[in-house]
Structures are given as structure tokens and as C-alpha cells.
Amino acid sequence: MIPLYEEAEEPRPARGMRRAGGLLVACGLGLLPWLYVLATGLPATATAAHWPVAWVGLDALEALGLIATGLLAARGDRRHALAAAATATLLAVDAWFDTTTAAPGGDFATAVAMALGAELPLAALCGRLALRELGRRA
DSSP: OOOSSSSOOOOOOOOOHHHHHHHHHHHHHHHHHHHHHHHHHSOOOOOOOTTHHHHHHHHHHHHHHHHHHHHHHHHHHHTTTHHHHHHHHHHHHHHHHHHHHSOHHHHHHHHHHHHIIIIIHHHHHHHHHHHHHTOOOO
């Protein structure tokens, strides 16, 4: 059987890249015990001094990410994949924190509606744009 195209062998990452990868894996593994400490030690409720700043800042970053992704994609700039990946992450984090910090009742229903109606679909679109671009050959 004759292959239709020759599979290019993936080059081995440079030593610095392998070291960085190993360091990141070690840090991720080091966080696992910390998750237990947080899960068992944090209070069930807390008061945040700068609550509005945190939420406005997150939503501002999302707006900037959506605008940057849209402008780059519309121009055909391959860097839209970077903006799309970051924006997808921000939107998913926003959906998570909206739903997990909302008060029961109407606030929770609104958070779920926003997550399912806006944040998660936009995150999926941005994720798709990023993955689609990464799958293209240079």
C-alpha cells in the first residue's frame, strides 16, 4: 500500500521546552495537595472587599478578548487563535464563578441562564476557532 502523503515526524522539543514542561507538570502536581487544604479549610461564606472590581475586571477582559478575537479573525490573522483560547477560558471561568457564587433563587437562575445562553456558547465558539486554527498546517 502506498501512503497518500508522507507523515512528517514530530521534532523533539528543545531541552529548554522539555524543562519548562517538566516544571509545569511538577507545579500542577504540587497543587493537588493544596486543593485538599482549600476544600477542608476555607469557610463556607466570605466577604470580598473589592467584589465589584473583580467582576467588572473579569467582564472587561472578556469584552476585550471578544473584540480582539473578532477583529483578528475578520482580518484573517492567525493570531486570533491565541485571543480565542484566552477568551474561551475567561468565559468558562466567568460561568463557573457566576453559578457557584450566586445566591439561591432568582440570582442562581439568572446565573445559569447567562452561563447556558451566553458565556458557555461563546466559550465553545472561541474554543472552536482556536482549535480549528491550530489544526491547520503552516
